Structure formats: C-alpha cells, structure tokens
Amino acid sequence: MPNKQRIVITGIGLTAPNGNNLSEFRGALLEGKSGLQAKEIRHMGTKAAGLCDFDEFRYQKRKTRKRGTRAGSIGIYCAHQAILDAEIDWNTVDKDQIGIYVGITEHGNVETENEIHELYQNELNTDFWSHHHNPRTVANAPAGEISLNLGVTGPAYTIGAACAAGNMGLIHGVQMLRAGEVDLAIAGGISESPATFGIFAAFNSQGALGSHENPELSSRPLDKNRNGITISEGGCLYILERLEDAQKRNAKIYGEVAGYAVNSDASDFVLPNSERQTECIHKALKNAELSANDIDIVNMHATGTNQGDIQECKAINNVFKGTSAHINATKALIGHCMGAAGSLELAGNIPSFEDSMVHGTYNIDELDEECAMDNLVIGAPVKKEVKTILNNSFGMLGINSSLIIKKYI
Amino acid sequence: MDTAEVRQKVLDIIADVALDDDLSDLDDSVALREQLDLDSMDFLDIVMELKKRHKIEVPQEDYPQLASMQSCVDYLTPKFNQ
Numbered sequence: 001m002p003n004k005q006r007i008v009i010t011g012i013g014l015t016a017p018n019g020n021n022l023s024e025f026r027g028a029l030l031e032g033k034s035g036l037q038a039k040e041i042r043h044m045g046t047k048a049a050g051l052c053d054f055d056e057f058r059y060q061k062r063k064t065r066k067r068g069t070r071a072g073s074i075g076i077y078c079a080h081q082a083i084l085d086a087e088i089d090w091n092t093v094d095k096d097q098i099g100i101y102v103g104i105t106e107h108g109n110v111e112t113e114n115e116i117h118e119l120y121q122n123e124l125n126t127d128f129w130s131h132h133h134n135p136r137t138v139a140n141a142p143a144g145e146i147s148l149n150l151g152v153t154g155p156a157y158t159i160g161a162a163c164a165a166g167n168m169g170l171i172h173g174v175q176m177l178r179a180g181e182v183d184l185a186i187a188g189g190i191s192e193s194p195a196t197f198g199i200f201a202a203f204n205s206q207g208a209l210g211s212h213e214n215p216e217l218s219s220r221p222l223d224k225n226r227n228g229i230t231i232s233e234g235g236c237l238y239i240l241e242r243l244e245d246a247q248k249r250n251a252k253i254y255g256e257v258a259g260y261a262v263n264s265d266a267s268d269f270v271l272p273n274s275e276r277q278t279e280c281i282h283k284a285l286k287n288a289e290l291s292a293n294d295i296d297i298v299n300m301h302a303t304g305t306n307q308g309d310i311q312e313c314k315a316i317n318n319v320f321k322g323t324s325a326h327i328n329a330t331k332a333l334i335g336h337c338m339g340a341a342g343s344l345e346l347a348g349n350i351p352s353f354e355d356s357m358v359h360g361t362y363n364i365d366e367l368d369e370e371c372a373m374d375n376l377v378i379g380a381p382v383k384k385e386v387k388t389i390l391n392n393s394f395g396m397l398g399i400n401s402s403l404i405i406k407k408y409i
Numbered sequence: 410m411d412t413a414e415v416r417q418k419v420l421d422i423i424a425d426v427a428l429d430d431d432l433s434d435l436d437d438s439v440a441l442r443e444q445l446d447l448d449s450m451d452f453l454d455i456v457m458e459l460k461k462r463h464k465i466e467v468p469q470e471d472y473p474q475l476a477s478m479q480s481c482v483d484y485l486t487p488k489f490n491q
Contacts, residue, residue, distance in 0.1 A: 062428035067450065128461060131453045 003244040007174045008408055009254040010246050011086025011239030012347050013078040017050030017232050017334045021081060025344075026351045029359040030381050034216040034333050036230055042117070042197040048210060048218035049194040050232025050335035060149060069111060069136050070192035072145025074235035074340075075102055079146045079186050086239035086251060088184070099182035100143045100156035101172045102237070103165030103189030105338035105395065107158065108137035109196040142190055154182050162395025163301070164262070165189045166236065166342030167403045171260045173240045183245060188343035190235035203229055206270070208305045210335075219336070220363040221302035221329045222309055222371040229303045232335030236343035254350050258388065258406040259288025265398025272308050277315035277392070277400050284390065284402035285319075295325045295404070296386040297358055299349050301394045302329035303336050312392065313371045325390075326375045326382060332363035342393030342401065352386035353407040410489045412482050418489070419481045422458040426451050437478040463489065 012022050017035025019025030028035070039049040056065055056073045059080040065073055079100070083090060115133050122128045135141065140157045147156035155176075161168040166189030173187025193199050203209040210218040210228040219230035246253055261283030265273035285291060298320060302309050316327060330345040337344050352358060360377045367378070387407045394400045410418075416437075423441070424432055430445045441447055455475060459465040465488045467475065474484035 063426070063446070063451075066428060128457070131450065131457070 003247070004242055005178050006243035007177050007240055007257045008243050008246050009238050009257070009350070009405070010241050010251040011082040011088070012236065012254060012350070013081025013083070013085060014234070014236040014344060014347055015052040015054040015074060015077055016234045016337065016344055017052055020052070020054045022085070022347060022351065025348055029330065029333060029348045030357060032333065032360065032362050032379070036215045036218055036335050038215045039194060041200050044197055044200055044204070047200055048212065048215035048230045048335070050230060050234065050337065051194060052233055064149070067132055068145045069141055070195055070233070071104070071107060071142040071190050074190045074192065074233065075142045075146045075237065076149045078188070078190065078235040078237040079150060082186060082237045082239045088239065094183065095151055096153045097183040098152045098154045099173065099176050099185045099187070100146050100152055100154070101169045101176065101185060101187040102143040102146070102158045103167070103169030103339050103343065104142060104158045104160055105162050105165050105191060105193065107139055107141060109198055110192055111136040113196050113198060146186070161399050161401070162397060163303070163336065163338055163341055164393040164395040164399045164401040165339040166344060167260070167346070167391060167393040167401040168262065168342070170238060170240070170343055170403060171262065171401065173238070174257050174260070177240055177242055183242070185240040186237050187240055188235070188237040189339040189341070191233050191338035191340045193338045194231050194233050199231055203231070210304050217363055219304050219332050221300070221304040221331050222313070222361060222368055222376070223364045224366040224368040226304045226306065226309065226368070228305055230331070230335035232337045234334065234337035234340040234344050236340055236347050238343065253408040255353055255405040256408045258290065258404040259284050260401065260403045261287055262399070262401045265400065267398060270396055272311040272394055273398060274311040274314035274318070276398065277312060277394065278318040280400040281315060281319045281390070281392070281402045284404055288404045290388065290404065292319050292323045292325065295320065295323070295388050295390045296384065297349055297352060297389045298325050298327045299345050299389065299391045300327060300329040301341070301392045303331060309368070310370045312394070313373055316373055321374055324375065326358045326377050326384060327373050328359055328377045329361045332361060342391060342403070346389065346391040346403065346405065349389050349391070350405065352389065356383060356385050357381045358384050358386065410486070412486055415486045415489050416478065416482050418463065419478065419485065422455055422462070425458065426454045435478060440476050441478065459485070465489070
C-alpha cells in the first residue's frame, strides 16, 4: 500500500472513568482499578455509573462550558490532549485541512431532559425554554464545539452509530484521509450518557441495567451472574495522519490502521447477531490482509448483558478458536462508555505494542460456560509480544464494527 | 427601587452571563459589547434572566435599550417599579 494510503495514529487524548490520559488509563487497566461509582440519577435513586473527573476548564472558558454540553466539553479536553500528545505545531498547521469526526451513540437526551425538567418547574410555560436548546441538541453539537474551541475550519461532524460509534469515528477519519479530503483527522468517540435518566430507565425496563451493592462490581462481562450494562461517560480522540506526513515531521507513531469492517445485522432492534458479527470480523481481517492467526489481542465489546456477551463469544469462537489470539474486555473497570467505548477500549490496549502486556478482564468470579474462549485473559495481565489488535464495537439496530491496528515497525 | 439597585440587579445578571469577564471597571456609558466578551446569545441570556428573575419582558424591538449599563438602567428602572 502506498504511504499516502497508510494511516497512522500519532496522538491520543482521552478521559475515562479511571484515568484522564493514556498513561493513567493504561495503568488502571493493568492494575484492575475501577472507575465505577454510585451516582444519584434523577427520578431513579442511586445507580452505578462511570464518571470522569478531568478539569473542564483546562481548555475551555466558563461561559462556553455553560453554553455548551458535557459531550462537547469531553471532546474539547480529548482533542487538546491528542494535539499536545502528537506534538502538532498548532500555530502553523492548516486548520482548513483538519477534519473532526466524533462518534456518538446519542446526543441531546441530556439537554432535552434538563429543559423538560425546567419546564415542569415553570408550570409548563414554554416562555422559559432556553434559546440554547437547539444549538445544544443538534446532532453535530459535540464536534462543532470542538471546532469552535480549536478554530478548525475543516469538516467537523458527528457520526451516529450507537455503541459502535467510537470505532466508526476512527474508521471515518481513515477514509477521509485516504480520500484526500483532509490532511489530519481528530477522530474517535465521546459520551455524556450518565447525565440522562432516560438511558438508565430504558436499560432498566429492558432488564439490562447492571447493578450490585458495590458499584465497582456492577459491570461483570462474561461472568455467570452478570446482570447488565453500567452506563458511563468518557471520550477518546486520536490524531490520524498519512504515514508520509507523520514521517516528514518525525512524529511518534503509536500504530497503523491495518484494516476495518462495518456491517449490519438487519435482524433485530436490540438483540445482537453472532453470524453478522462473525462476518464483520472476517471482513476486517480480509481488509487488513491478515488471518485470524495473525491477531494477538481481541478486545471484546462485551457489555455485560446476558445475550450480548453470549452472541459475541460465539462470533469470537467462530473466528479465533484454536488460534493464539488473547481475548480481553474492558467494561468491568470503566462500564459502557457508549460512543466512546470503541475508541477508549482500543486506546487501553495500544500500549501493548510497547509494554508487551495484555490487560485482563475483571469481575469474573465464575465464568459463564457459554462465554468460554481460548486464551481469555481473566484478572492479572499476561506477558506477550503484541503486533496486532482487533477491536470489536457493536451497537443497537444491529451495527457491527471491527477495527485492526498493527504495530508500526 | 432606585437606579443604584436596578444597576446592581442588572450587574448580577451580567456576572452570571459574562462568566469570564472582570466587571469591576465597567464604564456605564460605553456599550457592553465593547467592554465584555458578549454576543447575541449572551444578550438573549440577559433577556431571559430578566424574565425569570424579575418577570420583566423585553420585547425584541427594545433590545437596543440594553446596549450599555446606563441605557439598561434608564430603560429598566420604570419596569422594575411597575
């Protein structure tokens, strides 16, 4: 593949429930440090959630924070961190040639719920409905807030892909760089979902809201006694560049995008489909010109729902049974970061290229026999030389994504 | 309510809108936009807060009356006293 088509990661900016930069996040995943805690949810009482504690005002003024959204604030923090990490010379870079591609599961629930709450405090008088409601709830809001903050005049928009969105932001960035639409992409995913009671209530009604008297144990993917999803916020944005551009400026290269695939189940609104997931993984391998035997780590989507985990384990066994791929999952420690899940969980594994460790899957007291897989890493990390990572992210309405990153040598 | 009290009410609202600005040296005779980082959405915030906190309606054609602190006080004092 010509260097113009080879896309590399040169910067990572993130906030997760258990870390506000890659080093902290990686450390927490290796040590098994949870970021889950109890949160008071409007109308619902105390529920487990994953919350981030980054400094909102590090890169953002108080007025724009008040005017904007939590999702935008997370995005602004991650974008700045990624730019700093990539050592981009912000004064000279052509801001018209930068694309901002932000994956979101949903946007506008938080802001709409807040307005409706206020509406009821004001006896349903819509005269007090905020003029900020529309700019806060347009679907491109989080990406737009980043472009306003950074002065980026290139394309900036969100990509709605349910919980596959974090991978989709990255994939879209790769596509735009390969198409020559931009010279640099700030791409990944974000989520502000714990600030809305509606998502908690909906998962609760679906019988899929994770719970435990200890919030740190509320998310238990693959465990026999798992009982659902723990809703979290977070963000992870990458700096993506063409290899030749990265080489020209002697950039540090975290890894190269080897391949990807996206497909649809076309079978159910919420229930996953292991056959389509299997096909998606096979397509990603073909796109990367790799075989299952070439993959060192498979990071699962594994949300902690009963059917979701079983279906994904079937798909992984369909492809990787008998290979040397190690399997892990991240959500026990950070919950389900929704639109950020794919990009964050990938970032949590990328340091494996350097430290040769595979982080473990936590909160498995008794492995569900339907989730048994070869080389599943439970608990403590495993030492292993890592050259390829396959990251799965799946979402409602049957969207599947598999993304493969390889070590840049 | 006298003009000093009205000025303080308006200043309280501006302080909650222009969150990053220093209001200590505000010149009442100079346009607020020339002294503070305010845009059209901020003026809508001021109008909304007048409505929420003091039940004062400012019709759109009167928005220019909110240009400076002095014009705010001149325009709003009768409304505060209605």
